Amino acid sequence: MAQINEYIPIVGQSVVDDLRLLADKLKGRSIQHINSTAVGGGVAEILNRMVPLLKELGVNTRWDLIKGGEQFFEVTKKFHNALHGRPEEVTQNDFDIFMETSRKNIEETVISGDIVFVHDPQPIALVNKKAGNKWLWRCHIDVSDPNQKVWGFLRGFIDKYDSAVFSAPGFSPHLPIRQFLISPSIDPLSDKNKELPPETIDAVLRKYSISRDKPILTQISRFDRLKDPLGVVEAFQQVRRHIDCQLILAGGTASDDPEGMKVLEEVKAKAEKDKDIHILLLPQDDIEVNALQRASTVIIQKSLKEGFGLTVAEALWKAKPVVASNVGGIPLQIKHKYSGLLCHSIDGAAFAVKQLFNSPEYARRLGENGREHVRNNFLLTRHLREYMLLFLSLYHGEDIVYL
Amino acid sequence: MPGLNKAKEPFRFHTRLHLTELTGLRATTLGQLADLIKKVPGSSIYHHTHRFLQQHQYLSPEPPNDFAHWVTDILGEDELGEMLASIDTIQYSTIRALRDKIVSTIESYLKDSAFARLKFARRGEEFHFMKSVSFVLPTAYSVSDLNEFAGALKKVTLDSIYFHIFEARLRLERGGNDFSNWIADSLGDQELADEISNLDPYTQTLEKLRESLIRIIEKKAGA
Numbered sequence: 001m002a003q004i005n006e007y008i009p010i011v012g013q014s015v016v017d018d019l020r021l022l023a024d025k026l027k028g029r030s031i032q033h034i035n036s037t038a039v040g041g042g043v044a045e046i047l048n049r050m051v052p053l054l055k056e057l058g059v060n061t062r063w064d065l066i067k068g069g070e071q072f073f074e075v076t077k078k079f080h081n082a083l084h085g086r087p088e089e090v091t092q093n094d095f096d097i098f099m100e101t102s103r104k105n106i107e108e109t110v111i112s113g114d115i116v117f118v119h120d121p122q123p124i125a126l127v128n129k130k131a132g133n134k135w136l137w138r139c140h141i142d143v144s145d146p147n148q149k150v151w152g153f154l155r156g157f158i159d160k161y162d163s164a165v166f167s168a169p170g171f172s173p174h175l176p177i178r179q180f181l182i183s184p185s186i187d188p189l190s191d192k193n194k195e196l197p198p199e200t201i202d203a204v205l206r207k208y209s210i211s212r213d214k215p216i217l218t219q220i221s222r223f224d225r226l227k228d229p230l231g232v233v234e235a236f237q238q239v240r241r242h243i244d245c246q247l248i249l250a251g252g253t254a255s256d257d258p259e260g261m262k263v264l265e266e267v268k269a270k271a272e273k274d275k276d277i278h279i280l281l282l283p284q285d286d287i288e289v290n291a292l293q294r295a296s297t298v299i300i301q302k303s304l305k306e307g308f309g310l311t312v313a314e315a316l317w318k319a320k321p322v323v324a325s326n327v328g329g330i331p332l333q334i335k336h337k338y339s340g341l342l343c344h345s346i347d348g349a350a351f352a353v354k355q356l357f358n359s360p361e362y363a364r365r366l367g368e369n370g371r372e373h374v375r376n377n378f379l380l381t382r383h384l385r386e387y388m389l390l391f392l393s394l395y396h397g398e399d400i401v402y403l
Numbered sequence: 404m405p406g407l408n409k410a411k412e413p414f415r416f417h418t419r420l421h422l423t424e425l426t427g428l429r430a431t432t433l434g435q436l437a438d439l440i441k442k443v444p445g446s447s448i449y450h451h452t453h454r455f456l457q458q459h460q461y462l463s464p465e466p467p468n469d470f471a472h473w474v475t476d477i478l479g480e481d482e483l484g485e486m487l488a489s490i491d492t493i494q495y496s497t498i499r500a501l502r503d504k505i506v507s508t509i510e511s512y513l514k515d516s517a518f519a520r521l522k523f524a525r526r527g528e529e530f531h532f533m534k535s536v537s538f539v540l541p542t543a544y545s546v547s548d549l550n551e552f553a554g555a556l557k558k559v560t561l562d563s564i565y566f567h568i569f570e571a572r573l574r575l576e577r578g579g580n581d582f583s584n585w586i587a588d589s590l591g592d593q594e595l596a597d598e599i600s601n602l603d604p605y606t607q608t609l610e611k612l613r614e615s616l617i618r619i620i621e622k623k624a625g626a
Binding site: 018022166173178180327385386401402403 | 418420421422423424425426427444446527529531533534535536537538539540542559560562574575
């Protein structure tokens with residue numbers, strides 16, 4: 001795993017110097033991250049990189065997981081969908097199941113941090129254990145139009161935290177606690193984002209029987225309705241009426257997402273065994289994801305809702321032209337016609353993909369601008385800095401803080 | 404040589420890192436925008452008029468303040484957008500005065516343009532008010548003459564230059580930027596202090612500003 005000094009050639013010495021300055025100000029404080037899964041999905045991915053680097057910087061950090069059975073995660077998936085504004089029948093029984101598991105977790109989880117950093121709704125009720133320490137709630141979900149029943153239920157916990165963190169300005173509701181805007185990030189040195197030799201990319205393409213004789217459109221995402229894989233297939237079918245091309249839909253499933261396999265089957269049915277549609281249920285193999293992104297001509301992210309959409313930042317970092325929905329945190333990453341193309345519909349997505357396939361010079365320029373935008377705003381070093389500032393903000397209420 | 408004249412007090416470079424705090428306040432019309440601009444904390448006005456400087460340190464097509472961007476791109480009021488974008492921030496020495504100018508620009512435009520009152524942002528495209536929380540830290544760089552000053556300017560972060568030029572003048576209301584104040588008070592060189600004060604930092608990137616500062620100071624140090 002990369003050491004902090006390895007980031008200097010990418011972001012500059014001064015950025016890493018600032019991180020050391022801030023880490024020094026946190027001496028004597030301990031941070032405890034808590035979430036629900038160690039692998040799969042953006043939250044676990046960020047924590048897997050963030051925690052070792054915080055430790056290396058000298059910040060006393062640990063990461064704990066809550067436990068939950070199948071029923072619990074079915075309920076939290078319902079919550080997740082409902083918070084994203086999808087119609088969901090959430091019953092009192094669902095809330096009871098959530099509370100029963102939460103009570104067990106409250107009993108069993110040892111809270112040791114001066115600052116407890118809780119990620120997403122699954123462990124949210126742990127705040128009932130709050131004593132004299134500071135508690136942060138990190139919401140990675142698009143809650144711009146949440147189901148009010150679920151949001152109301154969660155508010156009972158959220159209001160007990162000291163501060164909350166959201167990924168986009170539009171997610172910010174009226175709350176009695178302080179709220180901060182912190183975008184997630186990608187790690188330029190991780191297996192998913194580092195440079196790859198051409199032979200590695202070719203080997204992955206060979207493994208999945210994908211040839212390079214026609215342009216490749218790719219969406220990397222979990223098989224989740226909110227990522228609209230069926231819409232991607234439809235957009236691809238529209239594009240192919242004019243341009244001979246192929247589609248890769250690739251992703252894994254997370255241990256806290258029981259719906260994934262069902263969606264995968266629906267996508268397969270829609271693709272009707274088309275030999276140019278490659279549907280890949282990937283193992284947890286970041287090099288493969290990296291290779292597929294790098295082999296692509298255009299990357300698409302046609303989400304209906306998106307907490308942030310880290311796959312967009314990943315693609316932009318590889319200087320790929322991207323077509324993505326104008327939802328959640330995506331417009332923070334893509335300035336339309338400058339660092340990618342934004343769309344609002346299947347037709348719009350198909351039109352934008354055709355444009356990029358047919359104008360490679362324009363596509364190249366968008367990709368390069370996107371890479372610089374990610375370098376300045378969405379790399380792990382910026383995220384580390386903001387998290388350390390966030391921890392310090394818990395001890396300072398003013399707008400100008402002298403450290 | 405002027406470059407070796409020792410200052411009465413050394414200059415300690417500081418740096419400024421920031422967090423963005425969300426207020427939960429949003430506007431969908433120009434009227435709401437003006438009303439909320441009157442009410443939000445000064446840190447919010449500061450954020451929306453200075454965010455672009457730090458987020459787009461490289462050449463960017465973004466207009467220089469969030470109000471102008473929203474009015475132009477979301478409401479389609481290009482004329483008002485241009486008026487807001489061209490407010491000469493360097494002329495204002497307090498956030499209060501800058502806030503008053505933004506509000507009066509919007510309100511006088513609304514008086515003359517009845518249709519502009521009717522425009523509203525679509526769901527998801529509202530103006531979200533945020534504010535900047537600044538964390539100010541001392542750096543390892545301390546200088547006592549112009550040669551050392553030019554040398555340190557080559558090494559400090561853009562955040563440090565940003566703090567001493569923008570934040571010290573407008574947000575901390577120190578009556579000018581920190582560099583000019585030190586050069587006038589501790590080195591007694593009012594001419595050089597004025598030359599730096601007369602730079603317009605709002606129309607160049609921070610890296611370009613760093614180059615301009617170094618050029619002016621090295622020229623004077625070697626004179």
